[in-house]
Amino acid sequence: MSDGVPSVERVSGTGIYVRGNDIDTDQIIPARFMKVVTFDGLGEFAFFDQRFEDDDTETDHPFNDGRFQDASVLVVNGNFGCGSSREHAPQALLRWGIDAVVGESFAEIFAGNCLALGIPTVTADQASITALQKRIDDSPDTTITVDVAAETVSYGDETIDAAVDAAQRTALVDGIWDTTALMRSNEAAIEETAAELPYL
C-alpha cells in the first residue's frame, strides 16, 4: 500500500534556527528563483535575500553560518511559511538539507507541502522554542531528535512536548504521506462521488 514510501518516525541531526514571526514564503524562496521547471538546485537560494546584501556580501543569517551547514532540524517561531502556496519553499529547505521543522506555529499550506515531501512540522510552546534556539546557538553540535511518533523533541538531557497534527503523524509514521497511489486505488468510489455531482 505504501508504494515504497519510507516511514518517518523520527528525525535526528544538528539544528539551525531562523528567528522571527511571520517568516513568509517570499523570504524562504524569492519569486525570481521560481522561473524554473524543476525543483533541482533550489537549495542554494533558500533565504537568498536575507543571506546577501545588494553588493552580494554575506549577512550573518544562520543559513550562512559555518557552524550550521550540516544541520537538518530547523527551529522557527510563529506562523512560519505564511504567504504563497509555492512548494518551492519546502523544496528549497529540503534541498538545503532540512529534514524536520520545529516551530511555534506553521501556515497550513506550508505544513501540507512539507508533509507531501515527508518533512515533519511539529509545534512546541514559545518558551521551549526560544530555549532550543539558544541551545543551538550556544552549542551547534547538539543532536536534536524530533520524534514524530512520540510527539517529543529531545536534545541533551531535555525532552520537550511537541504537537504533531494527527493526520500528519499517522501519514509520516505509517509511511503513507505520498497520497497519489493511495488515492488512485479508490477509483470506484471517485466515480461514484462524481456521478452524484449535479454540475458535472
Next chain:
Amino acid sequence: MSERTLYDTVWDRHHVTTLPNGQDQLFVGLHLIHEVTSPQAFGMLRERDIDVARPELTHATVDHIVPTADQSRPLSDDAAEEMMSELERNVRASGIQLDDPTSGNQGIVHVIGPEQGLTQPGMTIVCGDSHTSTHGAFGALAFGIGTSQIRDVLATQTIAMEKQKVRKIEVTGELGPHVGAKDVILTIIRELGTDGGVGYVYEYAGEAIEALDMEGRMSICNMSIEGGARAGYINPDETTYEWLRETEAFDGAPDEFEALKPYWESIRSDDDAVYDDVVEIDGDAIEPAVTWGTTPGQVVGISEPIPDPAELAPEKRDTARAAQEHMRVEPGETMAGYEIDVAFLGSCTNARLSDLRRAARIVDGQSVAPSVRAMVVPGSQRVKAAAEREGLDERFEAAGFEWREAGCSMCLGMNEDQLSGEQASASSSNRNFVGRQGSPDGRTVLMSPRMVAAAAITGEITDVRTLPEVSVA
C-alpha cells in the same frame, strides 16, 4: 464542529472516502493551473508513468511570467519562454485547455475562472496558488495547493485534506463613501491577525458583504489567505446568479442555469448552521485602510496613527520594529503623506472591471504626479477589452497611466515589472512582504484601487475622500 454550513455541505457532497491517515479524499470539480507551480507536477506524473485522469476538468492559463508589454514569442526572457513552452507541451500532451495570450481569454487564473463561468457555487476548486480562495466569492469551496497535490489532482481528480473549523465573520452596517471591499478585508486581517485563520475557513456574511458586487466579494475572499485561512466563501445569492447568467457557461443555456440553481440554493449555510466561531465587524466604522508594514496585518485606517511597537502584543513587537525600519515610518504619524514612486493598479485582488471603473473616476481630469510611474495591468484580456470598449484606457492614459497587457505583473515581480532599489509603491495587490515586488529593498503599501489612484495623482498616500474633485456624496 460546524454543522449545516456551506462548507459542511459542499465537503460532504465531494467526500470520496476517508484515507487511512485520517484525511478525507475529496473530489475536485475544477482544477486550475498556471506555469509556475505545475511543471514539476507533470514531471512527477511522467516519472511514475501516470496519465492525467480527467483533463476536461483542468483549465490552464499563463499569468505569472507573461510580459505586460511585448508578448511576442519567443519571449525575450529565456527562463519565461521555457516555462511557457513547458506548459504548452504539458497541456498539449494531456488534452488540457490553455488560455494563452493569442486566445483573447488569457489572464490571471483567479480572474479568468469567474469571468468564463468556470467558477460556480457548490464546486470544489483547487489551484497551485494560494489566492485560489478568491473563487469562494461564488460559494465554491476553493483553496490553494502545493505541487505534490497538483500531481494528486492530475492523477486522480481528488485531493487529501483535513476538515477545518468554520468562522463566520459578520460585517454589519453600511460602508461609507469610497470605502470598499479591500478596506473591509484589510480591516478584518488587522483585527484577526495574519495567523488568525489558521485551522479555519472563513465565511463572510452580513449586510456590508451582501451589498458588495461580485468583484468586491472576490477581493475579500482573495485575501482570506493573508489572514491565515486557506479558504473563504460567501453564500451565493441573486448577485452571484446575475453574474453567472451573463457568463458563456449559461448565456444561451437558461435551462442549464435553472437546472443547477436548486443545487446552488441547497448548499447555502442554513439559518441555524453551527459555527466554531463568530466574529462581528462594524462596517460603518471602516475607513480607507492602508498597510504601514511588511505583513498584510500591519494595517491602519488612513486617519489613524501608525502604532508604537512597544504598545503591541509582545509577540508582534520585533516584527513591527523591523517593518517600520524597512518602511521608514514612525509611530504616531499617519500614512497620509507617505511619498510613493510607483502606483500599481493590478493583481487578482483588484484588477477587474469594476475596480478599474472606480479608479478611473478618481483620475478623470487629473494628472499623475511627475515623480510617479503609474500603471494599470488589467486582470485578464477580457477585462482589458471590456475596459477599452467603455474608454477606460483613454481616461487612464490621459491622466498619465501606462495601460498594459494582462498578467500578474508587479504583484510579485516575476516578469520585468519590478520595483527597483528602495522605491515605494502604492499597490492594489495583496502582499507587502519584503522583496515581494521584485526589489529586496522595495516598499509596498497595500490599499484599494481608489486609494492607488489618489496616490498616483498626488504622489503620496492620500485619503481619497479628501481630494477636492472627488465627490463624497
